[in-house]
Every structure is written in C-alpha cells, then in structure tokens.
Amino acid sequence: MSTGARKFWRSGEPFIWLTGAALAMALIMVAGLILIILTNALGFFWPDAIVRLTLKDGKTLAGSIVDRERVPGAADQFRIKVRVGNRDLYGADFVWVDEAQIAKRERPADVAVIERTEWGLLIGTITALREGDRVLASGPTAWEEARRRLPEAERLRAEIRQVERSDIGAINYAQEQVRLRLRGLELDGVTSGVAVDALRARMAELQEAYKVQEARLAELRGRGAGSLVVTAEGGKEKTLPLAQVIDVYFPNQMGVGAKSLHYVAKVWEFVADDPRESNTEGGVFPAIFGTVMMVMIMSILVTPLGVLAAFYLREYARQGTFVSTVRIAVNNLAGVPSIVFGVFGVGFFIYVVGGTLDQLFFREALPTPTFGTGGILWASLTLALLTIPVVIVATEEGLASIPRGTREASLALGATKLETTLRVVLPAVMPSILTGLILAMARAAGEVAPLMITGVVKLAPSLPIDSAWPFLHLDRKFMHLGFHIYDVGFQSPNVDAARPMVFTTTLLLLTIVVFLNLFAIAMRNRLRRKYATAAV
C-alpha cells in the first residue's frame, strides 16, 4: 500500500463513508418501499378518463388505460392495458391492445362508469330507464330520471340489508339460543315439562317472526325502482336494476374538483364499508375493526402479564444462574418463528383450553365448537404470547435503569418494599413499559401467519362486537388487514382488479400501525415529561 493510501485509510475517512453509505442504503430502501406503496395505493380511487378506442378492424372498446408497455419481441411497438369492465358481458375486465392496431382514440362525454353490487364495473352509455317492460325514459333524459330514483333505490338497499343483517340476524340468533337451551335440557334428560314447552312456544313465535321478516324481504326485493339499460361498447345491452347500482359517474365530464370529491368519497367508502365481490371491491372496515380490536385485546393481556413477570425477575427473584437462564430463554422466545406460536395456539388454546371450555359450558352446542375453534380471543392470546418477551425485556431494562438510591430513599422514609414498588418504581418504569407495549403492538398488528390458523377468516359474517348479548363475542372469527392483503392479492378470483386493493390495504395497515405507535409514543412522552426521567 502506498503511503498516501495508508494515510487515507488511517485517517478513518473510508470507514465514515462506509457507515454513511450503509445508513443511506437502509433509508433508500425504506423510502422506496413507502413510495411504491403510496404511488400504487393513492391513484386507485382517482376516476380515470374513459377512452374509446376504434381499432383498424372496426371493433371499438371503451375503458381506462391502466398500463403501457413495449410489445415483447417488437422493439418500437407499444401496447396498452385497458380496463374495460363489463365482465358479465365480455368475460374479462382487462384487455391488452396493440397501439399499432388503434385507428382512433376519443373521449366520449356520455360514457358512464357504474359501480354495482356484483360483476365489477359496468362501462357504457345509459340508453333507457325501464320499469318492467315499460320504458320510463330514454336517451339523455334516462339518466336524469334515474338520478331522481337512485336515493330511493339506495334507501331500499339499505333497508334490505337491515332486514337481512339485523332483523333476521337477531331472530336467527334468538332461535339458536332457544335451540341450545332445548338441547341443554335434553342433555340433562328433560324432554318434556313446563320449561320445554315454554321454549318450544318461544321457538314457534320466533318462527312466526321469521316468516314476517321473510315476507317483508320478498316485498322489498320485489319493489323494484326501475332498471337502467346500458349499452356497452360492442353493442351488448345490460339491464341493471337500480337496486344494484352503487355509484354512477361520468369521468369524462368531471373536472378536477368533481374528481377530488369522488376521490374523497371513495376513500371514505374504502375505510367505512364492508367488502364486496369476495373482497376485491368495497371497503375494508371489518378488517380495520378486527385488526385494531385484536391488538387492543392483546395489549390488555400482554401488559400486566409481561410487567408482573419482569417485576418478579428484577425485583424479587434472587439473581443467579436460574434467573439468568430464564432471562436468556425469554430473550430467545422473541426469536421463535411466529408460525410456531400459531401452532401452539391451535394445539393448546384452541384444542385444549377451548375444547375444555366447550365441554364444560357449551355442551349443548356440540359437536359445533364454540371456543374450540379459532376466534379473536385465541388469536389475541397467541399474539400476547408472541410479544410477551418484548414487554418483559423493555420493563426489565427500565427497572434496571432506576437508580438504587431511588429505592433506598423510599425505604429510608419507612415505606415497605411493596409501597416502594407501587409508588416509586412503577411510575418511574412506566415509560419503559409503554416502550415495550409500542414494540409489541407494532409486531402484533403486522403478524399474519399465526393468525391464519387461530381465528382470522377471509370474510367474517359479523363483527366481534355487536348489539346481541354479551356484546363482546370473543369466540368469533374476525378479519385482519394483514390477512386481507394476502387474500385479496393472491387468493382472489380477479387478481388484476384486486391488485390496487392490495396496495391500498397495505397503506392502510401501515397507517394504522403508525397511528397506534404515535398514540403510544405521545403517551410515553407525556409521562416522561411528567417525571422528567431519562429512562429507556
């Protein structure tokens, strides 16, 4: 090595550059990740212009252009991917078109994009409004008339939903309860008597109520508010009942303002609505709810357990080989693959604990398991187990950082060990506990593998909290954003249409994790300011 090079090396400069480069690399990767998610996710709700393409062979098609790429094998030719919708009419949502084949492009103002309850987007021109066989309006006035009727149709749809979900749901629930009580009595050997008769009578009552609701439902469904006749590009017609219409918009007539309004409305729908069309459309509200609720139940379970364990390890246990071994074991627990915890959750919580609970308290429901199957309680418990090392380690570090003098000061004032622990040590270690909890929550919110086998499902019929007693249903299966991403992206029947949903859901999951963390960090900072400690 030349003197110059050696001098340069000895100056330490290259090492500084190396460390800086490593940090820059990490930052670039994180920024790239966020950027990709943001660009893919945020554009999803923006109403793209609808382009009508006339091909050289005379065929026409209309849709929004979602992608453009070089034709494989041809150097200077491009092709575009067009989202044409109308899956029920032509079979595919997306088509590739060689640009060389395109004779004409135009943006017709009258093309409507219709979101509906099934079959994805409908793209075409509204030609008429019909009720039964009677044509109410045709041509441009059809949309005017339909718009007047849409609120009524929406109200009707909401009412149908209400009847299906709440009214009939409640009756079903009550019937199930009565059936279980009858079964319970039967198991006790009671097959006749006052109690059984009362239950039977109640069952008959419920059956009557059910029939009433069913009739009401049939009446509501029959009360059509008319149908839209839509002519799609290529000549096929579609008659769409207004009750199935969720939203109609004319992207080529919309200015930036209208598009922005539409965007906000779509984002809100995404956050607040239930999913449709096997999760590829609609919102993800149940998944948000499930994720947040699971993280909260997990926090409630893991915090006291982890904190108490850490207190024993650091405050009461005689420090020695055994405690050191325990500490190492706890630290290693944090490195165990999460699916292992999932398997434990299934093997122990669900089969052993849940199965025993079913035998003891839900005998009448068997062979249908109540707690002996995946549910939000078992999923939360599994994740609590997964994250307990994080809480223990953070709390222990906090306890270790409290000066001995602080404890002695309290003891010297005549406080007992317990008083010292509760009044001095616990408040002082609070910021560390919250640090542990933040890390635990971040880990739990992002975990998918153990959840898939302990209670997460693709589509949960009801939320874990509802108006039926006991309001909080810990045995229910639930939806989770992490699993939702996997399901939408890789298990969905319509992958092309669902792909943007993957990114939006990912962005949402990230946002929720960030918000949970910010909340906990704000709380910790408040505590720190209060105590002005420099604890971990």
Add this chain to the structure above:
Amino acid sequence: MSAPVQVAASLNPHATTAILETPMVEIEQLSLWYGDKQALKDVSMSVPKHRITAYIGPSGCGKSTLLRCLNRMNDLVDGVTTKGVIRIGGTDVYDPGLDVTELRKRVGMVFQKSNPFPKSIYENVAYGPRILGVNRRADLDGIVERSLRGAALWDEVQDRLGESALGLSGGQQQRLCIARAIAVEPDVLLMDEPCSALDPIATARIEELMLELKNSYTIVIVTHNMQQAARVSDYTGFMLLGELVEFGVTRGLFTNPRDKRTEDYITGRFG
C-alpha cells in the same frame, strides 16, 4: 430515655471540658460482617441529642456501614450479620420484634448522591407523610411548606412545586432530600456524605442548614472531608478498618488527638 451521662470525658481525657449530654443513640459493642469479612469491630459510643456527630476516616473504614446500622439499611444487603446493641431513644434497633419501617420513620436519612423521586417537588416531600397515612390536602400543604422552609428551599421552589424534582440543581436536590427526610419529623437525621457531589457554595448552604437543623434533630454525618467535620460537628469519631479509634469533642479531637493513628490521619500522613 437514659439519664444524662458523661460521654466525652471518658473517651477523651484530653478534652478541656467534660460536657453533660443526653444520649440519643447508644451503640454497644457493635460488630458487623459482610459474609466472612468483618466490617465493624466492637464499636461502642453514644450520640448526644441535638448535636451534630461526625464520622471521619479513610474509604472503606466502615463509617457508612455504621451509619446504615442506625436505620437498618444494611438489612437490604445479602449476607449481613450483626452483633451488639443499638438503642435509639431507648428502643433496641435490632429487636427481632421491631417493625423496621417504624424505626425508619424515626431515623431519617440523606444519601451521598441526591436521590429525589422522579415526581414533582411537592410529591417528593409529601411522600413520607402519605406513607404515614396523611392524605388531607391541607395537612400535606402545611407539611410540605414547613419542610421546605426547614430545608431552606421554600423561597426557591414555592412557585414551581408541581414541577419535576429532577429539574432542580444538585444542591437544591440535596436540600429537597433533606426536606423529604424531615417531613416525617424523625428524631435522628443520618447524612451519608451529603455534600460529596456538591460545589463549595452548595456545600456551604447545606452546612449552614445543618447548624439550624440541629436545634430540632440529632444529626449523624459521615464525611471524608475533615474540614467539614471540623466546621459543623460537635463530636467527631475517627474510624479505621472497622474500629472506632477515637471519639470525642470535635475541637479536642482535631487539636489534640489522643491516638497516634488519628493524628496521622488528620495531619494528612495517610488517607
């Protein structure tokens, strides 16, 4: 309470005047072992009431250990065994039936390193009374003000009682610890090198404060600073290797030490 006895004269024949004092703390043939290592050897002495008594000696001589015997803080260390008798105000400190927390409420302590709780100034002072069961705000307010005044801190902190005690300067923190200790009105105040982490001005303030406090409390101070012992204490004990080599009126001990080892230490020949 024991009758007044002559403490100084018997131990220090060179003392010019033999003073009659009421003993607050009486230590008789106290020995202490950390495991196999003997840290205190047969120490006997009396601490007079409402006086400042200082222990001096080189590091590791057992002066802090002796101090910590008085409120049994040594109990917190594993493997400690003691022999001998300590009586504070007539109560046997090592009586197995004694409630240690009761003892510690009567024997307050200020530590070498100021150790305020990570709480507000107010809550630091109110901590002891709260432990004793005082919960009425008005009572606590009175105790806090009186204690902070007693520790000469009131004027500096009266406008920010709700702020964290950890925001105070080192000297203020130490005076807060004194306020916290006197809030429970102990009989004896133990001070374990209370000024070793402070600058000279803060030290002077604490020393001034000690001279005021001795009107109400019996103070025992451990210091490695001989000038400090000479300045503030009425009685001084010199300890070496676990033994109380010499104990007597401060002025007598410093001007006319009886033991060769004391003389060597105070003249700076070792230590």
